[in-house]
Amino acid sequence: MDNIGVNALRRVDLARATGCNLETIRYYETVGIMPDPPRTPKGYRSYDDTHVRRLKFVMRSRDLGFSLEEIRGLLGLVDDRTQTCAQVQTVAEAHLEDVKAKIADLERIERVLSETVARCTGDAAPECAVIDALLGA
């Protein structure tokens, strides 16, 4: 038994506790989103509750579409809580604008696409409204 702490988690345990992919955990460590965890004498990573909480935070943020760069910023604000709320609000609002812009883009695409598809005869002919539209006809 190399584990030192009572609640020590292996990599696979952290993955299961969070639903995060195994390799992604290591990736987050190399890019500095997650800290380098303590190691057992044999070099195995040893996690605890703080890692679970942090990784869940990261995953929730990713789920909301924050980039790792943005998450790095949010984590910095969490780690060093001074003037937090106003700053977080700024980041989140900027991200919200991004999301709205993406929705607008996709809605334009949806409109063009469904209009074009609607003009399809759908039969086995070589004429096709979609192709014509893409060809600029």
Place this chain on the structure above:
Amino acid sequence: MDNIGVNALRRVDLARATGCNLETIRYYETVGIMPDPPRTPKGYRSYDDTHVRRLKFVMRSRDLGFSLEEIRGLLGLVDDRTQTCAQVQTVAEAHLEDVKAKIADLERIERVLSETVARCTGDAAPECAVIDALLGA
């Protein structure tokens, strides 16, 4: 004068005619989206109208969010026009479903994000609704 055809275009001409980035043209050739163009005796790429049309097709398709893989498929249908319309319709409809799903995802994100931001006090306090939400509080 190495140019052979009257309407021969250089790489920069094709880029300007289509609005496509210079390097992207070469990229599309290496991945097989655009054909390897004929070369002048000195090895310079020599394009013509067919390349302009094909590249514009690709760019319109990208603009509508088709992946290069999907575009490869569409181009194949354009190049070999048999039973085209039904097949194109299938590809376009599948893509449309993708787009709708992405919109739904982003709208969920938008909802969560704006609800959360609305709970922000926005002041210089260390308590923050966004952080609390991300922490799962």
Place this chain on the structure above:
DNA sequence: CTAATGTCTGTAGTTGATACAGGCTCAAGG
């Protein structure tokens, strides 16, 4: 004891480009 499961590292592949380095070529102006 053995088989299954897990861990470690480094590295490559994914998508869709974009950028740069180092060297060659070409056309126009002086």
Place this chain on the structure above:
DNA sequence: CCTTGAGCCTGTATCAACTACAGACATTAG
């Protein structure tokens, strides 16, 4: 004729955000 600037060539590196694999070692359950 020479220079300058624009353009061309190739190969390779970079970006985000992962994911996967190879090859070797460790641990655990039956």
